[in-house]
Amino acid sequence: MSEVETLIANRKYEAGFSTDIDTEVMPKGLGEDVVRLISAKKGEPEWLTEWRLAAYRHWLTMTAPHWAKLEIAPIDFQDISYYAAPKKKFKSLDEVDPKLLETYDKLGVPLHERARLAGVAVDAVFDSVSLGTTFKDELAKAGVIFCSLSEAVREHPELVRRYLGSVVPTGDNYFAALNSAVFSDGSFVFVPKGVRCPMELSTYFRINARDTGQFERTLIVCEEGASVSYLEGCTAPMRDENQLHAAVVELVALDDASIKYSTVQNWYPGDENGIGGIYNFVTKRGDCRGARSRISWTQVETGSAITWKYPSCILRGDGSSGEFYSVALTHHRQQADTGTKMIHLGRDTRSKIISKGISAGRGQNTYRGLVKVAKDAHAARNFTQCDSLLIGKRCGAHTFPCIEVKNASAVVEHEATTSKISDDQLFYCRARGIRPEDAVSMIVDGFCKQVFRELPMEFAVEAKKLLEVSLEGAIG
Amino acid sequence: MSNLQQTLVAAAPEALGDLSLPGARDERWRYSSLRALNQRSFSAAPTQPGALSPELEAKIAAFPSRLVFVDGHYDEARSAVPGGLAMTTQIAPANAPAHLPFARAASALPTLVIGVQQTQSEPLHIVSVLTAAAADTIVQQALWIELAAGTTLSVQHRRIVEADSNVVTNAWRDLALADGARLDWLEVGEDGERASVVLGTRARVGAGATFQFAEVAAGAALYRHDLDVTLVGEQAVFGVRGCTMVSRRRHADIHIDARHRAKHTRADIVWRGLADQRGHGIFAGQLIVEAGADGADAALSNKNLLLSPHAEIDTRPVLEIHADEVKAAHGATVGRLDERSLFYLRSRGIPEAEARRILQLAFAREPLLQITDPQLREAALAALARCLPEDAA
Numbered sequence: 003m004s005e006v007e008t009l010i011a012n013r014k015y016e017a018g019f020s021t022d023i024d025t026e027v028m029p030k031g032l033g034e035d036v037v038r039l040i041s042a043k044k045g046e047p048e049w050l051t052e053w054r055l056a057a058y059r060h061w062l063t064m065t066a067p068h069w070a071k072l073e074i075a076p077i078d079f080q081d082i083s084y085y086a087a088p089k090k091k092f093k094s095l096d097e098v099d100p101k102l103l104e105t106y107d108k109l110g111v112p113l114h115e116r117a118r119l120a121g122v123a124v125d126a127v128f129d130s131v132s133l134g135t136t137f138k139d140e141l142a143k144a145g146v147i148f149c150s151l152s153e154a155v156r157e158h159p160e161l162v163r164r165y166l167g168s169v170v171p172t173g174d175n176y177f178a179a180l181n182s183a184v185f186s187d188g189s190f191v192f193v194p195k196g197v198r199c200p201m202e203l204s205t206y207f208r209i210n211a212r213d214t215g216q217f218e219r220t221l222i223v224c225e226e227g228a229s230v231s232y233l234e235g236c237t238a239p240m241r242d243e244n245q246l247h248a249a250v251v252e253l254v255a256l257d258d259a260s261i262k263y264s265t266v267q268n269w270y271p272g273d274e275n276g277i278g279g280i281y282n283f284v285t286k287r288g289d290c291r292g293a294r295s296r297i298s299w300t301q302v303e304t305g306s307a308i309t310w311k312y313p314s315c316i317l318r319g320d321g322s323s324g325e326f327y328s329v330a331l332t333h334h335r336q337q338a339d340t341g342t343k344m345i346h347l348g349r350d351t352r353s354k355i356i357s358k359g360i361s362a363g364r365g366q367n368t369y370r371g372l373v374k375v376a377k378d379a380h381a382a383r384n385f386t387q388c389d390s391l392l393i394g395k396r397c398g399a400h401t402f403p404c405i406e407v408k409n410a411s412a413v414v415e416h417e418a419t420t421s422k423i424s425d426d427q428l429f430y431c432r433a434r435g436i437r438p439e440d441a442v443s444m445i446v447d448g449f450c451k452q453v454f455r456e457l458p459m460e461f462a463v464e465a466k467k468l469l470e471v472s473l474e475g476a477i478g
Numbered sequence: 479m480s481n482l483q484q485t486l487v488a489a490a491p492e493a494l495g496d497l498s499l500p501g502a503r504d505e506r507w508r509y510s511s512l513r514a515l516n517q518r519s520f521s522a523a524p525t526q527p528g529a530l531s532p533e534l535e536a537k538i539a540a541f542p543s544r545l546v547f548v549d550g551h552y553d554e555a556r557s558a559v560p561g562g563l564a565m566t567t568q569i570a571p572a573n574a575p576a577h578l579p580f581a582r583a584a585s586a587l588p589t590l591v592i593g594v595q596q597t598q599s600e601p602l603h604i605v606s607v608l609t610a611a612a613a614d615t616i617v618q619q620a621l622w623i624e625l626a627a628g629t630t631l632s633v634q635h636r637r638i639v640e641a642d643s644n645v646v647t648n649a650w651r652d653l654a655l656a657d658g659a660r661l662d663w664l665e666v667g668e669d670g671e672r673a674s675v676v677l678g679t680r681a682r683v684g685a686g687a688t689f690q691f692a693e694v695a696a697g698a699a700l701y702r703h704d705l706d707v708t709l710v711g712e713q714a715v716f717g718v719r720g721c722t723m724v725s726r727r728r729h730a731d732i733h734i735d736a737r738h739r740a741k742h743t744r745a746d747i748v749w750r751g752l753a754d755q756r757g758h759g760i761f762a763g764q765l766i767v768e769a770g771a772d773g774a775d776a777a778l779s780n781k782n783l784l785l786s787p788h789a790e791i792d793t794r795p796v797l798e799i800h801a802d803e804v805k806a807a808h809g810a811t812v813g814r815l816d817e818r819s820l821f822y823l824r825s826r827g828i829p830e831a832e833a834r835r836i837l838q839l840a841f842a843r844e845p846l847l848q849i850t851d852p853q854l855r856e857a858a859l860a861a862l863a864r865c866l867p868e869d870a871a
Contacts, residue, residue, distance in 0.1 A: 069505065375812075377787075392802040396769070401797040406509075407812040410784040414813070420799050420806040 015270060015305075017237030021105045025129070025211050028085040034058060037183050040085050044152045044186075047159060057172035057182030064176045070339040071368045071400060072308055074281070075244065082246060084184045086129040086211035098133050106206065122233070123148055125205045127218055130186035137201065144200050146230075147192040151219055154190035161192055165223050169252035169289045169316075177248040178285040181217045185250065188218035193228035193259075202231050202458055207247075209238035209269070209280065215246040222252070224259035226292065231262040233461055237305070238270045242278045244307060249284045257292030257319065262300070264457055266465050269305035274363070276335030279307025286313035290322035293348075298325040300456045302465040303338055312370065314343035317351035317379075324353040327453040331469060332365025332397070341371035341402075346382040346412070355386040356452050360469075361397035368400040375412040382409060388418040391449050393442075443470050480516040485616050486648070489523070490586035494572055499579050506577065509760040509792045510702055510731040515646065515674060523615040527553040530609060534640055541603035545592075548607045550617040550647075552590050562596030568622075574650055574678060578704050581678030584650035589620040594629045594659075601632040601853050606649070608673075613643035622652045625659035627684075632662040632851050642670025644699075650678045655687040657711055664854040665693040665703070666861040671726060674700040685711025685740070692849045692858050693720040696865035697728030697757065705734045709743035709771075718747040719845040719858075723865045724757030724789075731760040738766065738801075742773035748845040751782040752838055753789035764796040765808065771801050778808040783815060783841055785834075839866055 028039065037058045041051040066077070090099055106126055123137035125148065132150030141148050147158060154162050172182040189205040209216050224230055238245065247269065253261050263286075272279025282305075288297035299313040315324025326342040344353035359367035367390065375382045390399035401418045423445050431441035446469055447454075454462045480499070487494050499516075500507035527548035530538070538546055538556055546556040552567070559565060569588050574581035608617060625631055637647070647669075655661055661681075669675050675698050683689045695701060707716050722730045736745040751759040765776040782791045795808040815837050823833035842862055849855040 390797075390799065392799065392804070395772075395802050397802070398800045399797070400799065401795075401808070403795060403810070405791075405793045405810060405812060407782075407784055407791045410787050410789065410814050412784070412812060412814075415809075415811045416793075416795065417809040418795070418797055418807060420797060420804060422802045422804070 015240060017268060018240035018270060019108070020239035021101055021210050023099060023101050023210070024089040026087050026089045027083050027211055027214065030083045030213065031080050032082070032084060032184070036084055040184055040186060043085065044155070046155055049163065050155060053167070053172065054183050057179050060173040061176070061179035061183055064179060066176050070310055071366065072310060072337050072339050074308060077246060077281070081213070082215045083211070083213050084215060084217065085186055086214040087131040088128065102128060102133060105208065122202045122204050125150060125189045127187055127205060127207045129209060129211050129214060129216065132187045141200070145194045145197050146199050147190065148203050149190055151188040151190045151221065158192070161223070162190065162221070165221055165252070165254055169254060169287050170250050170285050175285060177283045178250050181219060181248050181250045181285070185217045185219040188220045188249070191222040191230060191232060193224045193230045195225040196227045198228070199230040202233060204233040204235070207234065207236035209245055209247065212241065213243070215248065218249045220249070220251040222261055222263070223254045224256065224261050226257045227259060229260040231264070231458060233264045233266070233458060235266050235268065237268050238280050240270050240278065244279060244281055246281045246283070251284070251286040253288035253297055255288065255290050255292060255295035255297055258294050259292060260296040261288065262298045263288070263313070264461055265301040266461055266468065267301065267303045267305050267309070268468055271305045271336050272307040272334065274334040276307065279336070280305065282306035282309045282311065284311040286311060287316065288314065288324065289316045290319050290324060292322070293319040294321040295319050296323045298456070299342065300327040300453065301329070302453070302457070302468065303328070303330040303340060304468045307336060309338040309340055312341050312343055314345070315353065316345045316347065317353065318347045320348040321350045322348055323351065326355045326357070327456045328357045329360070329450045329453045329465070329469070330358070330367055331360045332367045333362045335364045337366045339368040339370060341369045343372040344374070344384060346375045346379040346384070349378070349380040351379055352383045354384070357388045358450050358453055359388070359390040359399055360393065360446060360449070361390065361399050362393040364396045366398045368402065370402040372404045372406070373414055373416070375407045375409050375414065377408040379409050380411050382412040384414045386416040389449065390420040391446070392420065392422045481519040482512070482515050485520045486580070486583040489616070489618060490572065490583060491569055492571055492586055494583060494586055497579055497583060506733065509758070510700060510729065515700065520616050520646070521614040523617055524549045524611050527551045528609045528611045530607065531640060534607065534638065537638065538605055538607065541605060543600050544603040544605055546605045546607065547619055549609055549612045550619045560598060560600065560602065562594065562598060564593035564595060566591045573652070574680065575706060578678045578706070580648050580676040581650040581704065584618045584620045584648050584678065585652070587618055587620045589622050591622045591624070594623065594625045594631050597630040598632065601634055604633060604635045606635070606637045608637070608639045608645055608647065610641045610643065612645040614645070616646040616648060619649040621650070624654045625656055625661055627656040628658040630660045632854060634664045634666070634854060634857055637667035637669055637675070639668055639670055639673065642672050644672045646674040646676070648676045651680070653679065653681040653689070655681065655683045655689055657684040658686045659684065660688045662690045662851040662854055663692065664849070664858055666857065667696065669696065669698040669701065671699060671728060673698045675702070677703040679703070679705045681707045683707065683709050683711065683714040683716055686713050687711060688715040690717045690850060692718070692846065692854060694846070694858055694861040694865065695720065695722045695730040695732060697722065697724040697730035699727070699729065701728070701730040703732050707735065708737040708739055709745065710739050712740045712742055714740060714743045716745045718749065719848050720749050721842045721845055721862065722749070722751040722759045722761065723842055723862065724752070724759050725754040727756045729758045732762070734763045736765050736776065737768065738771040738774040738776060739768050740771060743771060744775045745777070747778040748848065749780045750842050750845055751780065751791055751793070752785060752842055753782070753791050754785040756786070756788045758790045760792045762794040762796070763808070764798065765806055766798040767801050767804050767806060769800040772803040774801065774804045774806070776804070776806040780810040782812045783838065784812060785815065785838070835866065839863070842866070
């Protein structure tokens with residue numbers, strides 16, 4: 003074993019505790035009755051129940067996709083409980099069980115007054131329900147709606163109805179169809195015309211209950227000239243079973259709007275033998291509907307046994323632009339098949355893709371992407387860079403980019419490299435008195451720099467810390 | 479079952495088992511549709527080499543050392559086989575990989591086996607002639623070339639057609655390079671616009687052996703070449719220098735898989751693509767470094783020019799790395815002719831059409847100029863000049 007490999011061995015997952023709280027869990031199984039029950043529990047209007055049922059019926063006709071470079075143990079959809087929520091009812095965050103608040107405190111997510119210091123509004127989603135959203139009133143003053151999706155269905159049904167499923171249709175793919183049928187909660191953001199959202203918005207997802215899946219749905223709409231920066235974080239307890247997390251995220255940007263969506267994903271990755279961990283199968287898509295709109299995805303993926311997602315941009319508006327910055331780390335037996343799609347439809351559209359994959363242990367890391375320039379997308383421009391860093395002999399790094407160009411005025415560039423942290427590099431650093439762990443951190447940090455600088459500051463610090471923790475023991 | 483499939487299965491002397499042709503959802507065939515071929519019905523292929531026009535005879539005779547195939551049949555009389563080659567014909571069960579169904583069908587046919595026992599100083603021309611009689615048929619051909627340890631061979635494979643017809647060519651070439659052998663191969667064709675061509679080439683490259691492949695793909699109604707190369711011995715080397723130049727309604731789909739199986743192997747692929755008018759160029763290049771193939775050095779570059787509003791370029795450079803002491807990189811671009819270069823040439827009095835032609839030629843020549851074998855290089859450049867349309871503007 004090389005020095006680099008021995009340094010990454012005993013990984014610690016700090017968010018691996020579970021909260022002992024009375025939870026109402028729906029019996030396992032999936033059927034129309036379950037879909038209706040979830041809808042009823044949330045007091046949804048008839049149209050939404052029907053929308054869910056249509057998605058469910060469509061899902062029944064679909065087969066699970068196999069094209070990804072992933073080894074997935076068969077998922078028994080009847081062996082999952084599709085709804086779990088703390089039993090005690092509460093009306094606002096002040097009434098929430100202190101145990102739950104403690105949980106978020108432990109995870110470093112501020113849900114009370116102290117939160118003011120952090121200047122981030124948080125929607126906390128615990129299993130299938132949202133516990134509450136901070137700074138709602140302050141945001142409302144600016145005209146920004148930030149609440150759980152269930153609340154939005156009650157308070158702003160016309161907005162939800164107009165945009166829900168307009169970017170990711172119910173039958174888009176297998177897991178999006180499943181999500182459309184059984185989604186339980188998630189966040190809703192609406193920024194009206196001309197408003198710059200006064201603070202960062204954030205959702206923190208926590209899976210706690212056993213044998214459940216989490217199926218949240220996030221919808222963000224920015225009207226003309228509006229802008230928002232949204233962050234999501236997630237963790238789950240350490241368990242020997244695989245839990246399914248199949249989310250859908252839809253972004254809509256109208257003329258001159260700008261949405262920045264950042265993810266720091268830290269679901270439980272399973273142990274070093276690949277036992278347990280979250281299956282993170284997510285559909286994320288942004289629609290640059292308006293002219294000069296802009297959507298930027300930034301993701302740091304360190305957790306999950308399997309990550310399978312492609313945050314994409316549909317560049318429909320003339321002059322719109324899409325960005326994708328990603329760091330994906332796989333260690334032990336983690337697998338990640340992630341990347342993006344940039345669909346250039348409008349004139350003068352631009353996209354940029356920076357993807358950094360780090361594989362350690364027996365981790366498998368795949369970048370899969372599509373850059374498509376349609377016939378009428380005059381003067382489209384794309385730049386893609388995919389770099390892989392290998393730490394150890396048993397890991398894998400793969401790149402599957404696809405470029406389709408139908409307009410002669412397009413300029414599309416793709417480049418990819420694969421390299422490793424060599425013993426020479428380590429030796430160089432050590433000769434200058436830097437400890438091997440720090441040397442690796444430095445090298446990895448340098449490798450990911452282009453992505454980290456896209457993250458809001460607090461998240462960049464967290465992401466950096468996560469990579470350090472995740473790589474702990476990978477080298478030595 | 480389409481008539482295409484039936485005809486392929488019926489031609490094989492032994493049962494092919496389940497020969498399923500790629501469907502519309504097959505990722506490897508995403509940009510090349512078999513729909514037109516599936517809707518056709520085919521006549522039986524000619525069983526004997528037919529008569530050729532005097533011009534064709536003269537063209538063939540101009541190649542000093544040559545193996546001639548007419549409508550898929552080896553034509554001993556027209557061939558001029560140099561010394562040091564052992565020729566036999568054998569029938570063996572289909573041995574082409576399962577992901578190449580066309581190649582599987584061809585590999586089940588009587589195969590001409592060429593054993594290279596001595597280094598060949600002159601290039602060997604393999605001339606595949608399609609006569610007018612081949613219209614409406616599927617012409618199949620299978621070839622197995624085995625290079626003994628330390629031998630060298632240079633091959634020019636040329637496809638010559640008597641007249642443009644809707645013939646389908648399905649050719650399979652299995653190449654085995656023993657330790658220290660070297661094979662240089664140039665693939666050029668004069669396929670018509672109505673023709674369909676499916677080529678499958680597999681090469682296994684032994685320790686210290688070198689396989690240098692070059693191709694000028696001018697496309698056809700459907701043109702598909704799968705090149706599947708495995709570097710099985712330590713320090714094996716594989717190089718590709720090629721270009722696609724498709725215009726009118728031509729299509730060319732190049733798939734290259736380079737698999738590093740042994741330590742310290744090297745693969746280096748440079749491909750350029752140009753698509754004009756309604757041409758459709760596709761390039762998929764996959765570099766695979768298997769576990770244990772430490773010290774592999776893999777590089778791929780694919781640059782493309784889109785010259786018309788109706789042309790299309792699709793490219794897929796893929797890296798699959800399962801080892802760590804590896805150097806692997808790929809790059810792909812799609813763009814248009816550089817307006818500044820064009821302006822520069824025009825400002826020096828070169829008419830626009832000519833200036834475009836010069837720039838296109840310069841772009842496409844780049845990889846071909848790097849062909850090490852001088853005779854193959856000349857032949858490749860000549861083939862490129864032939865397929866660059868006169869009305870390049």
